[in-house]
Amino acid sequence: MKNFSRIGKGEKKIDGLPLATGSLKFTDDFVVKDSLYLALLYSPHAHAEILDIDDTEARKSPGVVEIFHYKNVKPILHTTAGQGFPEPSPYDTVLFDKKVRFVGDKVAMVAAKTKKEAEEALKKIKVDYKILEPLFDPENAMAPDAPKIHSLDCYATIPVTYDPNKNLAAEVDIAFGDLEKGIAEADIVVDEIYHTHYASHCAIEPHSVKTFFDEMGRLVIISSTQVPFHVRRIVSRVCDFPLAKIRVIKPRVGGGFGAKQEVMLEQLAAWATITLKQPATLILSREEVFRSSRTRHPVRTHLKMGVKNSGDITFLEMDTLLNTGAYGTHALTVLSNCGAKVLPLLNKIENLHFLGRSVYTTLPVGGAYRGYGATQGYFALNQHLDILSRKVEIDFIDFVKKHHIREGETSKIFEVLGEGKEGVKQVVKSCKLDECMDWCASAIGWQEKRGKHITHGDKIRGVGAAVAMQGSGIPLIDMGAASMKINEDGSFNLDVGATDIGTGSDTILAQIAGEVLGVRSDKIIVLSSDTDRTPFDVGAYASSTTYISGGAVKKCAEKIREQIFDVAITMKKWDRKNLVLADESVKNKKTGEGVPLSDIAIFALYTQEQFQIQASASHTSPESPPPFLATFVELDVDTRTGKVDLIQAATAVDCGQAINPILVEGQVEGAVVNGLSYALVENFVFSSQGNLINGHFKDYKLFTSVDIPQIKTHIVKSYEETGPFGAKSVAEIGINTPAPAIANAIYDAVGVRLYTLPFTPDKVYTALKRLKTYDY
Amino acid sequence: MNAEFIINGKSKILSFEPDERLLITLRNHGYTEVKNGCLEGVCGACVILLNDKPVNSCQVLTASAAGETITTVQGIGTLHAPHIIQEAFVKVGAVQCGFCTPGMILVAYALLKENPDPSEEEIKLTLDGNLCRCTGYVKIIEAIQLAGKQLRHRQHKG
Ligand code: FES
Numbered sequence: 005m006k007n008f009s010r011i012g013k014g015e016k017k018i019d020g021l022p023l024a025t026g027s028l029k030f031t032d033d034f035v036v037k038d039s040l041y042l043a044l045l046y047s048p049h050a051h052a053e054i055l056d057i058d059d060t061e062a063r064k065s066p067g068v069v070e071i072f073h074y075k076n077v078k079p080i081l082h083t084t085a086g087q088g089f090p091e092p093s094p095y096d097t098v099l100f101d102k103k104v105r106f107v108g109d110k111v112a113m114v115a116a117k118t119k120k121e122a123e124e125a126l127k128k129i130k131v132d133y134k135i136l137e138p139l140f141d142p143e144n145a146m147a148p149d150a151p152k153i154h155s156l157d158c159y160a161t162i163p164v165t166y167d168p169n170k171n172l173a174a175e176v177d178i179a180f181g182d183l184e185k186g187i188a189e190a191d192i193v194v195d196e197i198y199h200t201h202y203a204s205h206c207a208i209e210p211h212s213v214k215t216f217f218d219e220m221g222r223l224v225i226i227s228s229t230q231v232p233f234h235v236r237r238i239v240s241r242v243c244d245f246p247l248a249k250i251r252v253i254k255p256r257v258g259g260g261f262g263a264k265q266e267v268m269l270e271q272l273a274a275w276a277t278i279t280l281k282q283p284a285t286l287i288l289s290r291e292e293v294f295r296s297s298r299t300r301h302p303v304r305t306h307l308k309m310g311v312k313n314s315g316d317i318t319f320l321e322m323d324t325l326l327n328t329g330a331y332g333t334h335a336l337t338v339l340s341n342c343g344a345k346v347l348p349l350l351n352k353i354e355n356l357h358f359l360g361r362s363v364y365t366t367l368p369v370g371g372a373y374r375g376y377g378a379t380q381g382y383f384a385l386n387q388h389l390d391i392l393s394r395k396v397e398i399d400f401i402d403f404v405k406k407h408h409i410r411e412g413e414t415s416k417i418f419e420v421l422g423e424g425k426e427g428v429k430q431v432v433k434s435c436k437l438d439e440c441m442d443w444c445a446s447a448i449g450w451q452e453k454r455g456k457h458i459t460h461g462d463k464i465r466g467v468g469a470a471v472a473m474q475g476s477g478i479p480l481i482d483m484g485a486a487s488m489k490i491n492e493d494g495s496f497n498l499d500v501g502a503t504d505i506g507t508g509s510d511t512i513l514a515q516i517a518g519e520v521l522g523v524r525s526d527k528i529i530v531l532s533s534d535t536d537r538t539p540f541d542v543g544a545y546a547s548s549t550t551y552i553s554g555g556a557v558k559k560c561a562e563k564i565r566e567q568i569f570d571v572a573i574t575m576k577k578w579d580r581k582n583l584v585l586a587d588e589s590v591k592n593k594k595t596g597e598g599v600p601l602s603d604i605a606i607f608a609l610y611t612q613e614q615f616q617i618q619a620s621a622s623h624t625s626p627e628s629p630p631p632f633l634a635t636f637v638e639l640d641v642d643t644r645t646g647k648v649d650l651i652q653a654a655t656a657v658d659c660g661q662a663i664n665p666i667l668v669e670g671q672v673e674g675a676v677v678n679g680l681s682y683a684l685v686e687n688f689v690f691s692s693q694g695n696l697i698n699g700h701f702k703d704y705k706l707f708t709s710v711d712i713p714q715i716k717t718h719i720v721k722s723y724e725e726t727g728p729f730g731a732k733s734v735a736e737i738g739i740n741t742p743a744p745a746i747a748n749a750i751y752d753a754v755g756v757r758l759y760t761l762p763f764t765p766d767k768v769y770t771a772l773k774r775l776k777t778y779d780y
Numbered sequence: 781m782n783a784e785f786i787i788n789g790k791s792k793i794l795s796f797e798p799d800e801r802l803l804i805t806l807r808n809h810g811y812t813e814v815k816n817g818c819l820e821g822v823c824g825a826c827v828i829l830l831n832d833k834p835v836n837s838c839q840v841l842t843a844s845a846a847g848e849t850i851t852t853v854q855g856i857g858t859l860h861a862p863h864i865i866q867e868a869f870v871k872v873g874a875v876q877c878g879f880c881t882p883g884m885i886l887v888a889y890a891l892l893k894e895n896p897d898p899s900e901e902e903i904k905l906t907l908d909g910n911l912c913r914c915t916g917y918v919k920i921i922e923a924i925q926l927a928g929k930q931l932r933h934r935q936h937k938g
């Protein structure tokens with residue numbers, strides 16, 4: 005293992021204490037003088053045409069300044085997905101439409117002097133709806149007589165299958181080998197259908213935005229966003245306002261998990277400020293976050309795989325149906341990832357077919373959500389691996405070890421399936437999945453507990469496992485940039501576009517720069533995500549920040565290092581090959597002498613051949629090295645009530661070299677607990693009319709401290725040669741494994757196979773009742 | 781309406797609407813370290829100490845708290861003079877996005893005052909009303925254990 009000075013240390017988050025003492029600001033903490041408050045009117049119907057809006061009474065309501073709707077706002081087709089350019093999600097959205105497509109779709113917006121006045125005025129807007137037939141079942145979406153959700157004006161901006169006439173938001177179809185042959189060769193074929201459900205990200209800070217004109221007449225957008233640069237580009241287009249006159253500032257963000265990649269509110273607030281020439285504030289309530297923002301796309305996966313008695317897999321056929329809801333945000337890319345991030349794991353399969361379709365319905369809108377399709381795909385795959393391994397009587401761990409991709413190997417999937425287009429060929433250079441599984445197995449006592457059905461009273465114990473890989477950024481698409489300069493005391497400013505949404509990326513980027521320059525993180529002053537002040541970055545998504553933005557910071561710091569050496573050579577006439585940076589100095593390895601960085605800075609700034617030591621660098625990657633992870637859970641099933649009691653969940657991750665192990669553990673623990681919570685308690689409950697009836701924290705249960713089992717986390721030793729100081733990504737992967745691991749453990753306990761999430765007591769109980777005897 | 785409150789040890793006159801909730805009043809007067817995560821009384825981001833007891837300030841009518849003593853997270857420690865609990869949260873990585881953190885810290889503060897050596901189970905029960913989506917609670921529990929230990933140690937030394 006390499007010898008590092010700053011990498012691999014659990015340094016404190018640089019914004020930790022300012023957050024713990026409440027001094028750092030989130031969007032709603034900024035005081036914007038004389039701001040108008042915006043409030044949104046939402047559709048009570050799942051599918052309806054707006055025949056008329058009468059706002060006469062509402063306009064007379066106290067404090068009201070303006071009311072926006074389809075009659076007075078220019079309709080520019082766009083997507084709210086918040087992705088790079090060209091955008092892979094279809095343009096099927098306008099600011100205010102003449103049609104509503106789910107309960108919670110926006111209808112109108114009031115701008116008033118106070119929040120209360122804005123909300124009062126909402127009640128006075130009269131909307132005349134013509135109710136249309138809703139579409140709730142994605143399986144029926146493509147039927148010829150299904151209601152059409154979108155008009156033919158909607159379009160895809162890249163060459164992909166998109167057919168609003170069939171409610172088809174995206175389609176992916178790839179195959180290789182000979183499926184017939186694979187089927188013929190199989191001794192056993194397992195054919196099952198799996199369902200993953202809707203969920204809310206539940207970032208504790210709701211979506212928030214403030215807009216105003218600064219002293220120079222430029223539009224400032226303070227936003228709780230994961231993608232400040234995309235916000236600038238998208239707002240400029242949708243509001244038809246020059247990009248050069250927009251500045252987006254991302255303050256502290258109270259969690260994102262994909263929810264805040266969506267550019268949903270910024271264009272509304274910007275529109276109000278541009279038209280009214282007044283500041284505007286738009287903060288969603290928790291109920292609005294649930295009802296009108298974005299969710300995890302529900303997915304139906306029909307998976308068919310064949311094995312020989314020897315355990316060799318002869319074919320795999322995956323048919324994925326993704327419900328994108330009323331709009332096609334991330335419909336293509338999440339769909340692609342249901343295959344692209346999942347199937348390469350079993351790279352030895354020669355005969356394979358992946359068919360994916362995303363369809364419109366009149367239900368809430370899917371979006372980016374930690375895991376991004378991999379969560380949905382691994383739910384099916386890990387259960388299938390459990391079923392198959394039991395059929396051929398090979399332990400799950402050995403079965404996975406037999407089939408998973410290894411160092412030096414590739415997968416055809418990498419090449420044929422990317423995010424919305426063809427992928428990029430790559431060879432896996434680091435994979436420690438075996439070590440991950442072995443650690444988990446011993447952490448939870450796999451050998452002693454698997455298949456033992458240890459019983460106490462009504463409770464039967466089981467253990468189950470699941471594995472996953474993800475990516476590190478989108479190859480040849482994601483880009484990050486950094487710039488740096490030195491100050492007189494040998495400190496550095498580091499400006500990055502990378503977007504810290506609570507993950508700690510500001511800290512790990514400082515550690516990367518510090519490693520190159522031989523300084524502690526407190527000598528690195530980080531400024532991130534201000535479109536006026538920092539270089540570009542695509543933002544915080546696709547697990548890209550450590551690998552891509554980290555790569556940019558490393559390159560930038562290396563340029564700075566060379567300039568520092570130049571100055572040292574001028575000062576001391578030293579030989580470059582003897583120079584290193586350590587302990588805030590340039591050191592001469594040969595003579596043992598050193599010059600402090602402060603002397604270097606002062607010499608360069610004030611003394612001779614004066615110049616500012618400064619540099620910038622950008623980074624993209626031709627590959628996206630996957631991190632690997634395993635989660636093993638132990639649980640009790642209460643056969644009297646169907647309740648599942650988690651005992652422990654052990655997770656081990658190969659994320660390459662951990663830049664900051666404490667922050668890595670935090671990412672894994674957060675993702676795993678979110679995944680456990682998703683599997684057991686989180687659920688969207690709809691009325692027969694498509695109305696979400698549990699859209700509050702009171703009724704939408706998510707795990708609190710008392711619900712968590714014992715959580716064990718381990719980082720296995722690994723080094724990814726293409727990553728900055730050996731690092732790969734870590735933010736998303738941990739959410740993929742809890743649900744299938746629980747399903748496999750429930751089966752291990754009581755012999756009941758659950759194909760549909762979430763595993764609520766009634767579902768487990770009903771399944772148990774269907775079993776006459778426990779048939780393991 | 782106007783009323784006097786003791787906030788973080790200082791007497792303050794705050795103005796508010798008759799039906800206003802304390803969370804909104806405090807934020808309107810610059811105490812933005814008190815966070816709004818739901819306004820439903822469920823997430824715990826808005827926790828303050830009202831006469832030393834943790835409460836969800838979004839569930840308190842401002843008028844009903846007139847004259848009372850209020851402590852926000854800045855009242856127990858600031859950037860320049862942080863409290864042991866705040867430092868422990870940072871040290872073990874219990875702060876990710878930091879939005880739940882002020883509420884968590886105040887609940888921990890009240891707990892450790894009453895029970896300087898709580899068990900893991902007691903800590904979990906105390907945090908039941910505070911949601912955190914980032915950390916999975918693991919490091920928050922660890923931070924409270926560490927802070928408890930340090931506080932006991934300090935008391936011991938006198
Ligand atoms: S804001 Fe008060 S409990 Fe959530």
Ligand code: FES
Nearest residue numbers: 877880912913914
């Ligand atoms: S640290 Fe983000 S919600 Fe707790």
